[in-house]
Amino acid sequence: MADAKSVYTLADLQNWPSAVEGLNPAPRLAVIGDPVEHSLSPGMHNPALEACGIDARYVRVHLKDEELEEALKLFAERDFIGLNVTIPHKVRIAELMDHLDPLAKRIGAVNTVLFEDQQLLGFNSDAPGFQRAIREEFYVDLQDMRILIIGAGGGAGRAVAIQCAEEHCERLLLANRTLEKAEALVEELTPDFSDDRVSAPAERLAAFSTDDPALEEELDQIDLIVNATNLGMKRSDPDPLPRGVLQPHHLVYDMVYSPPTTRLMESARNDGARAANGLSMLLWQGAVSFEYWFNREAPVSAMREGLKSALS
Ligand code: NAP
Numbered sequence: 001m002a003d004a005k006s007v008y009t010l011a012d013l014q015n016w017p018s019a020v021e022g023l024n025p026a027p028r029l030a031v032i033g034d035p036v037e038h039s040l041s042p043g044m045h046n047p048a049l050e051a052c053g054i055d056a057r058y059v060r061v062h063l064k065d066e067e068l069e070e071a072l073k074l075f076a077e078r079d080f081i082g083l084n085v086t087i088p089h090k091v092r093i094a095e096l097m098d099h100l101d102p103l104a105k106r107i108g109a110v111n112t113v114l115f116e117d118q119q120l121l122g123f124n125s126d127a128p129g130f131q132r133a134i135r136e137e138f139y140v141d142l143q144d145m146r147i148l149i150i151g152a153g154g155g156a157g158r159a160v161a162i163q164c165a166e167e168h169c170e171r172l173l174l175a176n177r178t179l180e181k182a183e184a185l186v187e188e189l190t191p192d193f194s195d196d197r198v199s200a201p202a203e204r205l206a207a208f209s210t211d212d213p214a215l216e217e218e219l220d221q222i223d224l225i226v227n228a229t230n231l232g233m234k235r236s237d238p239d240p241l242p243r244g245v246l247q248p249h250h251l252v253y254d255m256v257y258s259p260p261t262t263r264l265m266e267s268a269r270n271d272g273a274r275a276a277n278g279l280s281m282l283l284w285q286g287a288v289s290f291e292y293w294f295n296r297e298a299p300v301s302a303m304r305e306g307l308k309s310a311l312s
Helices: 010-014 041-051 065-077 090-095 102-107 126-138 155-166 179-193 214-221 263-270 279-294 300-311
Strands: 027-033 057-062 082-085 112-116 119-123 146-150 171-176 205-209 224-227 251-254 274-277
Touching: 010 057, 010 065, 027 041, 027 065, 041 057, 041 279, 041 300, 065 090, 065 112, 082 279, 102 119, 102 126, 102 155, 112 279, 119 279, 126 155, 126 251, 126 274, 126 279, 146 155, 146 214, 155 171, 155 179, 171 179, 171 214, 179 205, 205 214, 251 263, 263 274, 274 279, 279 300
Parallel strands: 027 057, 027 082, 146 171, 146 224, 171 205, 224 251, 251 274
Antiparallel strands: 082 112, 112 119
8 A cells, every 4th residue: 555755745736646546544634834844743643533433644735835825725625624734824824714713813823724615714723732731731720820921922922822811811921032022912912911800900911021130030920931932942042041040839831842851841840840841732732623623522642642653
């Protein structure tokens, strides 16, 4: 029997019958991105499809920005069930949907597409995936937390900040290298923090530059710290927070998962804090995408095992 290619292209979609000749099951789900070779999603979703007895395969498709519109038409014609969308297409693809789920609309980014009755439906599973990851890693819910997001001005940071606001977390500090982006997000989220709690919105929601020394003083009043910057993927990266500032009561969630123990996590553990990497967010966003596609609970153990093998 033929093996699936590691990465398909628009040219393959245009000549789909020959590109997938001999493949059983046929590809009916894909992750699209540029680049996309690194994506671990097939390793997680193919075992899930098999565990549920669904006759479909999940593949990677490399698409450039200018190829997205044609590719979406071709996916629909090729009887695809849905897509995951990764860097850099999450914002552009949202503009190409017929219908956006309210959370995806608010975030302005789509990472899950469902093809249904000739319509393109767009969802965001990163944000609820983060919420479930935090629950699994630390046994806490966002609504009880005082949260600092470092890198809140990036795509992932924005999604996570909106999820925290939607959950009515106790306090939300948004830090970003480019302060203006964090300030704009604070303005956007202010109505979410104007409820009848004792503290004023200004005390519950604020923006900081990542190198502002005042941020360190706020850490006493923070429970959960999220790294949503790119920092930590390379050993030579600077630390997202200065060393030695973390405290034993902190929960530190690094959205980076490669390496599995980042310098921020090491630093947190040295300071007596608990720390986890972003693999659980990857897993749970996948589980939420699966729920959107199939309207059923995802086989999370099969996905977790698949992810472990894909990483080894
Ligand atoms: P992005 O949109 O490019 O945002 C990058 C963020 O990092 C921005 O806030 C940027 O600040 C900040 N940044 C970059 N270099 C910096 C530096 N040298 N110093 C301080 N801040 C810096 O990227 P993204 O898509 O949000 O992804 C961010 C991270 O999350 C990546 O590591 C990605 O792999 C990870 N992620 C993980 C998952 C998961 O499932 N675990 C899901 C999504 C993303 P400026 O705004 O100032 O440029």
